[in-house]
Amino acid sequence: KAGxxxxxxxxxxxxxxxxxxxxxxxSGHRSVSWYQQTPGQGLQFLFEYFSETQRxxxxxxxxxxxxxxxxxxxxMNVSTLELGDSAxxxxxxxxxxxxxxxxxxxxxxxxxx
Amino acid sequence: AQTVTQSxxxxxxxxxxxxxxxxxxxxxxxxYYLFWYKQPPSRQMILVIRQEAYKQQNATENxxxxxxQKAAKSFxxxxxxxxxxxxxxxxxxxxxLSGDKIIFGKGTRLHILP
Numbered sequence: 066k067a068g069x070x071x072x073x074x075x076x077x078x079x080x081x082x083x084x085x086x087x088x089x090x091x092s093g094h095r096s097v098s099w100y101q102q103t104p105g106q107g108l109q110f111l112f113e114y115f116s117e118t119q120r121x122x123x124x125x126x127x128x129x130x131x132x133x134x135x136x137x138x139x140x141m142n143v144s145t146l147e148l149g150d151s152a153x154x155x156x157x158x159x160x161x162x163x164x165x166x167x168x169x170x171x172x173x174x175x176x177x178x
Numbered sequence: 179a180q181t182v183t184q185s186x187x188x189x190x191x192x193x194x195x196x197x198x199x200x201x202x203x204x205x206x207x208x209x210y211y212l213f214w215y216k217q218p219p220s221r222q223m224i225l226v227i228r229q230e231a232y233k234q235q236n237a238t239e240n241x242x243x244x245x246x247q248k249a250a251k252s253f254x255x256x257x258x259x260x261x262x263x264x265x266x267x268x269x270x271x272x273x274x275l276s277g278d279k280i281i282f283g284k285g286t287r288l289h290i291l292p
């Protein structure tokens with residue numbers, strides 16, 4: 066079956082702009098989590114959506130938001146971009162409650178200039 | 179709060195050798211999951227091995243095995259007969275039983291030399 070698909074793979078934005086990243090989980094998976102990966106901070110949890118509801122949220126400012134649609138696809142939005150938002154954004158898909166194995170997409174590399 | 183620490187930022191070993199990556203963690207939970215993930219240059223995060231804290235037996239997946247010491251909160255990964263394809267960033271990770279989020283260490287960059 067198809068894996069986790071993240072689009073776009075690469076993105077260059079200017080400070081102050083906003084950006085939307087997309088993640089399509091594995092078919093049948095209802096949980097989607099987002100992580101930010103930077104050289105300095107490593108991998109940090111942003112939020113998790115399960116059946117269209119945000120189930121958990123990391124310690125990020127309100128400029129970072131997300132949503133999940135009825136088909137489990139998820140989008141992540143970052144408004145008023147800052148240089149420090151440059152990172153690899155990874156999406157992880159899990160089947161649902163109690164399932165531990167997370168399948169990751171290849172990520173979206175966001176560069177803010 | 180849970181933390182995961184990987185004390186080896188970078189390691190290099192010759193092909194076919196055995197290498198051990200270290201990881202320690204801190205938690206007040208009694209039951210949880212521990213993972214080792216591999217991230218090659220393609221950036222795809224791949225699960226290498228998983229350990230349930232309530233299981234005493236160390237997990238094994240082919241050439242990969244772990245040494246899980248619950249009391250010491252230590253979770254090391256041993257790669258036997260290392261191959262060039264094992265070259266990657268390796269992340270140790272923790273997740274509570276509730277499965278809300280994965281907490282990652284900073285990673286160990288592993289180079290397998292021909």
